[in-house]
Amino acid sequence: MVKIFIERQNKKLSIKAKDIGEIIKKFNINREEVIIVRNNELTPRNEKLKDSDEIKFLSVISGG
Amino acid sequence: MQYQRVRKIINIEELRKKTVAIVGLGSLGSFPSLLLAKNGVNLNLIDFDRVSIENLSSQIYSGEDIGKYKTKALAGYLKRINREIKIKILTEKLTPSNLKILDSDLIIDCTDNLEARFLIDSYCYKKKMWIHTAALRATGLVYVVNNSLSDLYSGDIKLDSCSEHGILNSTASMVASIASAQAIKVLLNEDYEKDLIRFNIWNSTFDRIKVKSLKKNEVKIIKLCRNNYSVNLSRKLDLDAISKKYNPILRKDNLIIIKPRDNIIINRNGYIIFENTNEGEVRKWLKFL
Numbered sequence: 001m002v003k004i005f006i007e008r009q010n011k012k013l014s015i016k017a018k019d020i021g022e023i024i025k026k027f028n029i030n031r032e033e034v035i036i037v038r039n040n041e042l043t044p045r046n047e048k049l050k051d052s053d054e055i056k057f058l059s060v061i062s063g064g
Numbered sequence: 065m066q067y068q069r070v071r072k073i074i075n076i077e078e079l080r081k082k083t084v085a086i087v088g089l090g091s092l093g094s095f096p097s098l099l100l101a102k103n104g105v106n107l108n109l110i111d112f113d114r115v116s117i118e119n120l121s122s123q124i125y126s127g128e129d130i131g132k133y134k135t136k137a138l139a140g141y142l143k144r145i146n147r148e149i150k151i152k153i154l155t156e157k158l159t160p161s162n163l164k165i166l167d168s169d170l171i172i173d174c175t176d177n178l179e180a181r182f183l184i185d186s187y188c189y190k191k192k193m194w195i196h197t198a199a200l201r202a203t204g205l206v207y208v209v210n211n212s213l214s215d216l217y218s219g220d221i222k223l224d225s226c227s228e229h230g231i232l233n234s235t236a237s238m239v240a241s242i243a244s245a246q247a248i249k250v251l252l253n254e255d256y257e258k259d260l261i262r263f264n265i266w267n268s269t270f271d272r273i274k275v276k277s278l279k280k281n282e283v284k285i286i287k288l289c290r291n292n293y294s295v296n297l298s299r300k301l302d303l304d305a306i307s308k309k310y311n312p313i314l315r316k317d318n319l320i321i322i323k324p325r326d327n328i329i330i331n332r333n334g335y336i337i338f339e340n341t342n343e344g345e346v347r348k349w350l351k352f353l
Contacts, residue, residue, distance in 0.1 A: 032221060041274040042260070044218060056271075058262065060221055063200040063231055064092040064176035 002053045008033065020055065021046045029057055066148075070103060075252055080104040082251045083150070085168035087158060087184065089113075089134040091231050092197050093174030094124035095240030100247065101142040106150040108168050109135045112157040122233040160327045160339070161314060163187045170250055172243055173197060178221060178288045182337055183329070185213040185294070190333040191318050193250055197243050202232050202266035204239040208246050208256050211277040212335065214284050214296045216260065221286065235265050285346060293346045297334035301353060306330060309352075 001014045006027055017023045020036060020043070036043050037056040049055070067076040082105055086093045089111035097107055115129040115137050129137035135153040142151060154165045158180045166187055171194040173184050181196060188194045189212055196213060198205045207216070242261055249256040259272040278284055278298045286294045303320050306312075312320040319331045326340040328349065336353070338346050 035216065037271070037273050040272065042216065042276065058271075059200075059203070060217070061198045061200040061203050061205055062176065062178060062181075062221075063229070064088050064090055064174050064198060 001051065002049050002055055005054075005056045007056070007058050017049055019046055019048045023055065023057075027057075033060055034058060035060055066146075067104060074103070074248055076104055078252055079248060080106075080148075082106065082169045083108060083152075084247060084251070085110060085166050085171045086174055087111075087166070087171060087180065088174035088176060089123075089138050090119065090174065090176060091122040091233070091236040092176075092199055092239055092243075093172075094134075094138055095237050096172055096174065096197075096244045096247070097138055097142060098124060098145065099240055099244040101146045101149055101151075103244075103248065104146065104149060105247075105251070106152075107142065108152045108154060108165070109138055110154045110156065110158065110165055111135050112155060122231050122236055158183055160321050160329050160337070163319075164316065170194065170247055172247060174243075179290065179292055181213060182286075182288055182292070182294045185209065186319060186329050186331050186335050186337050189318075189331045189335040193256075195243050195247055195250070197239050199231055199235045199239050201229055202235050203262070203264050204235045204242075205260065205262045206239055206242045206246060206257075207260040207275070208250060208258070210258070212296055214286055214294055214335075215275050215277050217286050218284065221288065232265060238263065238265055283350075285343065287343070291340050291342065293338040293341060293343065295336045295338065295346060295350065297336070297350070297353075299334045301330060301332055301334050303330065303332050306353065 002017055003014050005012045034057045039054055084100055084105050085108040086097050087110045111134045114133055115125045119125055125137055133155050135155045139151045139153050156162055173181050173196045194209050196207045196209050246256050260275050263270045280298055282298045284296045307320055310322040313323045314321040322328050329337040
């Protein structure tokens with residue numbers, strides 16, 4: 001199981017997923033709108049996942 | 065006496081010799097200017113916009129400032145806060161042809177658009193550190209860029225703006241506090257925060273996120289807004305050879321700008337900004353560089 005947090009959808013849950021792409025597809029996440037953080041490190045978008053990974057999909061912010 | 069309390073923590077004498085360029089004087093830029101001015105830092109204030117009524121809730125300006133250039137309004141305010149500091153006003157929009165206005169000991173990006181941010185990045189890449197800030201609604205971000213802003217993103221980027229989605233003044237002032245503290249650390253050669261700091265002031269969440277740099281020869285192409293592209297080739301480029309072939313419209317130590325049709329800004333260390341083009345054209349150009 002991996003823990004995921006999707007900021008824009010305010011979703012926090014544990015799911016089974018083999019890679020980041022699978023989560024993106026399942027939750028209909030727009031890749032252009034997020035940065036992806038795996039275990040507190042920015043990550044390329046299609047890494048394979050390990051059990052107990054924590055993945056955050058955080059909104060890109062650019063206002064000022 | 066003015067700095068008596070802060071002197072116990074930081075080297076004020078050294079800090080007073082420094083100049084920081086604040087790019088963008090809106091929600092993000094006005095507050096760090098105040099904090100740095102109070103610590104005796106000289107400022108170059110860069111913005112082309114005027115104060116409007118909707119700025120008053122999240123920016124430092126008052127009703128009397130409406131209609132004035134933000135540079136002038138802020139400079140007037142800061143002079144009242146600390147008469148000792150030097151303030152340079154640059155009422156200009158940052159473009160490829162006026163990048164020299166960034167010259168300073170440290171740049172703090174307080175802009176609201178990726179074009180300006182990636183211009184700063186192309187100017188500073190492998191030459192000097194700068195501080196990237198951003199905010200939206202209750203979320204803020206501060207990152208001391210030691211390598212490149214392109215390390216944060218991959219592929220296309222879609223952005224929301226504060227004018228559309230709003231910003232809390234507490235978000236802006238928190239960004240300013242973090243950015244100012246990091247700026248002082250960088251200016252005084254102290255150990256600064258290497259991670260990206262991202263918080264939500266409404267939910268009281270705070271993340272420190274590690275950022276990996278590209279490997280040598282790794283290529284990253286990012287589509288910015290308005291058909292601009294940022295490309296990081298992670299390898300050195302021969303600017304003399306490129307200059308001979310394409311006759312630059314501007315040359316400045318670590319970068320050149322050529323204009324075959326629209327601007328192409330080329331940093332010696334393999335960092336390129338293409339303006340107003342498409343990915344096919346970008347890839348074609350990369351074969352020649």
